[in-house]
Amino acid sequence: MSRKRSVLSVLSLLVALSFVSVGSAADTLKIGFNIPLTGDIPKVGEGSKFAAEMLKEEVNGAGGLKVGDKTYQLEFIYEDNESKAESATAAALKLITQDQVLAIIGPQASKQAIPAGEVCDSYMTPMISPWSTNPQTTKDRPYVFRACFLDPFQGPVAAKFVSEEFGAKKAAVLYDIASDYPKGLAEYFKEAFEKIHGPGSVVAFETFTTKDRDFSAQLTNIIKSGADVLFTPQYYDEVPLIVKQAHELGWNKPIMGSDSWGSAELMTLCGDDCKGLFFSTHYAAAGAKGATKEFIEKYKAKYGYVPDDVAALTWDATRLLLQAIQETGGLTGNLDKDREMVKDALAKVKDFDGITGKMTFTPEGDPIKCAVIVKISDQGEFEFYKSVCP
Amino acid sequence: MEVFLQNLLNALQWGSFYALIALGYTLVYGVLLLINFAHGDIFMVGAYIGFFVASFFLGKYAFHLPLDLPPSVIFLLTLLLTMALTSVVGVTLERVAYRPLRRKGAPRLYVVITALMCGLLLENGNLALLGASRRSFPELLPKAVYDLGGVSVTNIKILVIIAALLVFVFLETVVRKTKLGMAMRAISYDRMAVPLMGIPVDTVIVFTFVLGSSMAALGGVLFATAYPVLEPYMGALIGWKAFIAAVIGGIGEIRGAFAGGFLLGFIEIFVAAFFPSTLRDLISFSILLVFLSVRPTGFFGVARATKI
Numbered sequence: 001m002s003r004k005r006s007v008l009s010v011l012s013l014l015v016a017l018s019f020v021s022v023g024s025a026a027d028t029l030k031i032g033f034n035i036p037l038t039g040d041i042p043k044v045g046e047g048s049k050f051a052a053e054m055l056k057e058e059v060n061g062a063g064g065l066k067v068g069d070k071t072y073q074l075e076f077i078y079e080d081n082e083s084k085a086e087s088a089t090a091a092a093l094k095l096i097t098q099d100q101v102l103a104i105i106g107p108q109a110s111k112q113a114i115p116a117g118e119v120c121d122s123y124m125t126p127m128i129s130p131w132s133t134n135p136q137t138t139k140d141r142p143y144v145f146r147a148c149f150l151d152p153f154q155g156p157v158a159a160k161f162v163s164e165e166f167g168a169k170k171a172a173v174l175y176d177i178a179s180d181y182p183k184g185l186a187e188y189f190k191e192a193f194e195k196i197h198g199p200g201s202v203v204a205f206e207t208f209t210t211k212d213r214d215f216s217a218q219l220t221n222i223i224k225s226g227a228d229v230l231f232t233p234q235y236y237d238e239v240p241l242i243v244k245q246a247h248e249l250g251w252n253k254p255i256m257g258s259d260s261w262g263s264a265e266l267m268t269l270c271g272d273d274c275k276g277l278f279f280s281t282h283y284a285a286a287g288a289k290g291a292t293k294e295f296i297e298k299y300k301a302k303y304g305y306v307p308d309d310v311a312a313l314t315w316d317a318t319r320l321l322l323q324a325i326q327e328t329g330g331l332t333g334n335l336d337k338d339r340e341m342v343k344d345a346l347a348k349v350k351d352f353d354g355i356t357g358k359m360t361f362t363p364e365g366d367p368i369k370c371a372v373i374v375k376i377s378d379q380g381e382f383e384f385y386k387s388v389c390p
Numbered sequence: 391m392e393v394f395l396q397n398l399l400n401a402l403q404w405g406s407f408y409a410l411i412a413l414g415y416t417l418v419y420g421v422l423l424l425i426n427f428a429h430g431d432i433f434m435v436g437a438y439i440g441f442f443v444a445s446f447f448l449g450k451y452a453f454h455l456p457l458d459l460p461p462s463v464i465f466l467l468t469l470l471l472t473m474a475l476t477s478v479v480g481v482t483l484e485r486v487a488y489r490p491l492r493r494k495g496a497p498r499l500y501v502v503i504t505a506l507m508c509g510l511l512l513e514n515g516n517l518a519l520l521g522a523s524r525r526s527f528p529e530l531l532p533k534a535v536y537d538l539g540g541v542s543v544t545n546i547k548i549l550v551i552i553a554a555l556l557v558f559v560f561l562e563t564v565v566r567k568t569k570l571g572m573a574m575r576a577i578s579y580d581r582m583a584v585p586l587m588g589i590p591v592d593t594v595i596v597f598t599f600v601l602g603s604s605m606a607a608l609g610g611v612l613f614a615t616a617y618p619v620l621e622p623y624m625g626a627l628i629g630w631k632a633f634i635a636a637v638i639g640g641i642g643e644i645r646g647a648f649a650g651g652f653l654l655g656f657i658e659i660f661v662a663a664f665f666p667s668t669l670r671d672l673i674s675f676s677i678l679l680v681f682l683s684v685r686p687t688g689f690f691g692v693a694r695a696t697k698i
Binding site: 037038039042043046177206207208209211213214216217218220221224237240241244247248249250265268269270271 | 392393396397400403404517521522523524526529533535537542544546547617618619621623624627628658659660662663666667668670671
């Protein structure tokens with residue numbers, strides 16, 4: 001008898017508790033983060049999470065986010081997508097249906113952002129990818145946005161830069177054919193470079209597949225081809241191997257990279273071999289001013305290292321989302337309706353002043369913003385070298 | 391011609407790694423008729439142990455040696471200590487996972503599945519323990535690039551190739567010329583009769599695991615020296631491919647592991663060099679498949695009645 005009663009009392013307590021949690025949920029805003037905390041690029045996930053945590057503390061510390069006449073506390077839910085496409089869709093689905101988030105930040109890499117964007121769009125949940133530069137991520141998806149420039153813009157920027165800076169007439173490309181981002185960017189670079197120097201001026205267009213560690217055969221071909229510059233739009237865990245092996249095989253011409261190079265981890269893995277190389281990216285930590293500098297200093301004081309571009313873009317993407325939520329002028333509490341309102345507000349954003357530059361959105365959900373060329377200095381810092389605007 | 395020579399060197403280095411790992415598969419199979427699928431991950435563990443040992447000798451931790459050693463001495467010490475420590479891991483695996491099953495007379499299939507699980511355990515244990523972030527193997531040997539008439543060679547490349555050849559000579563001698571080697575071959579021949587002759591089977595098996603694991607450790611440290619980015623899953627794919635190399639060579643035969651390893655290295659490099667590199671795995675494994683259908687026991691293998 002007493003056991004039955006205790007079971008009953010526990011049950012009623014549970015029911016009461018669940019009512020309480022429903023009651024308080026009205027005053028929190030749930031935002032999901034679909035980021036790679038493990039897998040190939042865990043540093044990217046870590047940077048994203050740190051930046052988001054910093055922003056959350058700042059907003060919640062100031063009392064919360066004011067939307068219309070109500071103030072909300074922020075609740076961020078981090079879901080690990082293991083840097084895999086299939087896990088990214090599963091994570092998006094979980095955030096949308098189970099955690100009932102208002103909107104999603106991430107995934108970061110295009111490989112995950114393209115399939116996850118499909119999920120978010122079909123479930124009519126706003127998604128902002130901070131770092132995905134492949135056009136397909138947002139194409140024909142009204143609910144999907146991004147906080148960075150696109151590969152069709154970055155490719156020509158790199159092609160133009162190597163032609164002007166190094167006087168390159170012939171270029172070689174080495175990229176991972178099994179990954180959306182490098183593949184897309186390699187093709188845009190080739191197209192742009194051949195437009196400047198004529199067809200056939202990309203003399204070596206070599207590929208490998210994810211997880212490869214030995215590039216000696218491809219690099220031997222590249223060296224033989226007589227190219228003036230090597231363009232390799234790879235992630236920070238492959239770049240050190242590519243660069244080191246290229247130097248070992250006798251390559252001493254410039255190597256150019258893309259925004260995927262810009263991880264805080266690149267220099268600890270690459271060391272001296274990467275010094276003096278260039279890459280195009282979203283922001284440069286060395287020589288930053290204003291709000292950007294403030295962000296960098298705060299981040300560095302809190303986590304002990306200079307934030308990379310993913311952290312900065314996640315910061316911008318999350319702030320962008322918060323601003324859009326504020327601009328809805330008040331949430332209804334009906335999740336479907338709120339999600340639609342946030343989407344509409346995001347599409348209307350003009351001249352958003354982010355720490356990675358000013359952004360105005362096109363109807364596709366892509367911002368118009370400038371690219372930065374960074375030079376890796378002899379101290380191993382990412383130094384601002386040049387700014388290239390559309 | 392230069393390109394051919396350059397790729398020949400590339401292939402020799404790449405094949406050396408396959409050979410060093412394939413060896414571990416072959417040694418254990420030769421004695422126990424067990425495919426030790428955890429071996430690729432033992433290789434990974436070797437690389438990680440090498441990383442920590444090297445960092446220790448370089449004085450990167452709070453507790454360090456009172457004297458500064460020259461880098462080449464550190465490299466040698468790292469190599470030896472890593473081989474010893476990795477052997478401990480390999481033997482522990484045998485003690486904890488394989489021996490109890492063997493004692494209970496479990497069919498070999500179960501032991502193979504256990505081995506697969508042990509491999510996953512090592513990978514994910516590492517992930518849980520050390521996190522997913524990449525580690526950079528310290529540069530112990532100052533890199534020197536030699537240019538020989540258009541062909542570039544580094545001292546590391548030469549070291550790797552020589553090490554693989556020395557290991558080959560060493561193991562051939564051990565297995566063919568020593569008593570312990572004779573015992574190893576005897577166990578694979580008839581496991582029931584050997585204990586009756588007074589040969590301590592368990593000791594021989596432990597010795598086999600020591601040999602296999604220390605060669606994987608050697609491979610791991612050399613691999614990390616040549617490709618200095620460490621990650622928990624680095625042993626998985628290369629381990630599988632080395633297993634294929636061991637089968638091609640005729641599993642159970644040391645010559646076979648080397649022949650298979652170098653063959654796979656050559657095919658991979660030359661396919662990537664002369665065809666679009668996208669086709670590398672497709673072409674290289676098609677070649678190997680055709681080869682196996684013609685000679686199912688590999689180069690040096692002998693057909694046995696039971697295999698798994």
